[in-house]
Amino acid sequence: DTEVTQTPKHLVMGMTNKKSLKCEQHMGHRAMYWYKQKAKKPPELMFVYSYEKLSINESVPSRFSPECPNSSLLNLHLHALQPEDSALYLCASSQEIRRATGELFFGEGSRLTVL
Amino acid sequence: DAKTTQPNSMESNEEEPVHLPCNHSTISGTDYIHWYRQLPSQGPEYVIHGLTSNVNNRMASLAIAEDRKSSTLILHRATLRDAAVYYCLQYGGSQGNLIFGKGTKLSVKP
Numbered sequence: 001d002t003e004v005t006q007t008p009k010h011l012v013m014g015m016t017n018k019k020s021l022k023c024e025q026h027m028g029h030r031a032m033y034w035y036k037q038k039a040k041k042p043p044e045l046m047f048v049y050s051y052e053k054l055s056i057n058e059s060v061p062s063r064f065s066p067e068c069p070n071s072s073l074l075n076l077h078l079h080a081l082q083p084e085d086s087a088l089y090l091c092a093s094s095q096e097i098r099r100a101t102g103e104l105f106f107g108e109g110s111r112l113t114v115l
Numbered sequence: 116d117a118k119t120t121q122p123n124s125m126e127s128n129e130e131e132p133v134h135l136p137c138n139h140s141t142i143s144g145t146d147y148i149h150w151y152r153q154l155p156s157q158g159p160e161y162v163i164h165g166l167t168s169n170v171n172n173r174m175a176s177l178a179i180a181e182d183r184k185s186s187t188l189i190l191h192r193a194t195l196r197d198a199a200v201y202y203c204l205q206y207g208g209s210q211g212n213l214i215f216g217k218g219t220k221l222s223v224k225p
Contacts, residue, residue, distance in 0.1 A: 042215035100208025106158030
């Protein structure tokens, strides 16, 4: 199984809603990532988890709250988002962050629209 | 910030070779060069990586300059399915901060 599965594929939410994005992998990877991608732009790194601990937070606003409950799961909790947060949110995993040869496996993304 | 620079776009004809360049003039001795591509409406997918020597796999070849300040991804026979944005990254394997640059949008004409 070499897949990273993201749910939901599409999400529409209001600015006062609380929602979550979910990411799952069963490759035994110990590093998991959240990226945000706006239209026609490259993916921007948001968070990196290594062995279920937060390794990198790229100065992401607190309305985005990541969670890694176990080595297979990564969540992104969303609260009080703004319309400019509408984007494709990509999850990825790799064996370990310290392996410079490590390949990232990406999911297909969750497309978020904030009204 | 992204440490690599690539042309914004390139065009190729189907079944012809494509050479996608990347400059990484600040690369350190332990940074690997990685290439990913992103097809429309999909997440990025790994293509190839290398350190110093040229590398080949089933998808592509990677030619790395002797001074390591540039590299070229080679698609030997472009197909319509190769139309994508190709990203070149440099990564040393420290904290997990794989940063994507702007990438090259490859168009393939039949």
